[in-house]
Amino acid sequence: MRKHTPLQLLGQVLFWVIVVVVLFYVLFPFYWAIKTSLTPPVDLSRTALAAFPDSITFQNYVDVFRGQPFGRNLLNSLVVAVGTVLISLVLASLSAYALGKYRFRGKTALMYIILAVSVFPQIAVLGGMYSSIRALNLYNSTLGLMLSYLIFTLPFTVWVLTSFVREIPNELEEAAVVDGATPLQTLVQVLFPVMGPALVTTGLLAFINAWNEYLFALTLTSDDRARTVPVAIGSFSGASQYENPFAQIMAASVIVTIPLIILVLIFQRRIVSGLTAGAVKG
Incomplete structure (x- = not known):
């Protein structure tokens, strides 16, 4: 049996200490949200700092859907996120095919512009976006939110898919051209099946960004049902102006977070492979 030196043992101990600290830092807020959501409101102030609640109730989850159209809000988020992802993937696939497989003047500059737009602060374009949405009569609408969300989802999907398309062997495209396929047919029938992992990855990350977006949704909607x-x-508000419904807020946060966790756990391998696509070659 191989013996470890004291320095190696110290390194292993430090490694696992760091792992435990990181796991605690990441998982503890979610645990505290679940614990608070299961605590009766009357006991929350008394046991706010307790590690475990004295009693457990699911009434907070029921109350989330009472008094406010939270079910409609969930549906709005789902429609907006899915719609944003579909529009982003369609436009980004066409753009990535052109940027990854064709040579034209200004291509490098265009890629840098796309990268710059992806890191542009939302607050800088909020005023112009608000005026545009109002002028298009899309205020308080899911379509207005979809179009505004494309500002940060589309550049990201174009950049990632372009890196992936660039690494697809040219022989596949050349074989399709020899068979008489048009560029659009080549993209849909030949490249799309190969781009599956990248499409899943970029689509999921765009979905998470659209699902969690707050600033545009706050500015471009005023109706509770929109x-x-x-x-x-x-x-969320309490029974009076002096009451904060912490338990209901935590219950709603858990409801919203669980679907994202499930999606990430299902597609975690595809996320890693999609993000690292094109990282070896330039």
């Missing part, structure tokens, strides 16, 4: 869940949770 809001998405982040804004709806932020507008």
Whole structure:
């Protein structure tokens, strides 16, 4: 049996200490949200700092859907996120095919512009976006939110898919051209099946960004029934102006977070492989 030196043992101990600290830092807020959501409101102030609640109730989850259209808000978030992902993937696939497989003047500059747009602060374009949405009569609408969300989802999907398309062997495209396929047929029938992992990855990450977005949803909606869940949770109010419904807020946060956790756990391998696509070659 191989013996470890004291320095190696110290390194292993430090490694696992760091792992435990990171896991605690990441998982503890979610545990505290679940614990608070299961605590009766009357006991919350008394046992706020307790590690475990004295009693457990699911009434907070029921109350989330009472008094406010939280079910409608969930549906709005789902429609907006799915719609944003579909529009982003369609436009990004066409753009990535052109940027990854064709040479034209200004291509490098265009890629840098796309990268710059992806890191542009939302607050800088909020005023112009608000005026545009009002002018298009899309205020308080899911379509207005979809179009506004494309500002941060589309550049990201274009950049990732372009890196992936660039690494697809040219022989596949050349074989399709020899068979008489048009560029659109080549993209749909030949490249799309190969781009599956990248499409899943970029689509899932775009979905998470659209699902969690708050600033645009707050600015471009005023009707409670048109809001998405982040804004709806932020507008929860208690029975009086002096009461904050912490238990209901935590219950709503858990409801909103669980689907994302499930999606990430299912597609975690595809996320890693999709993000690292094109990282070896330039």
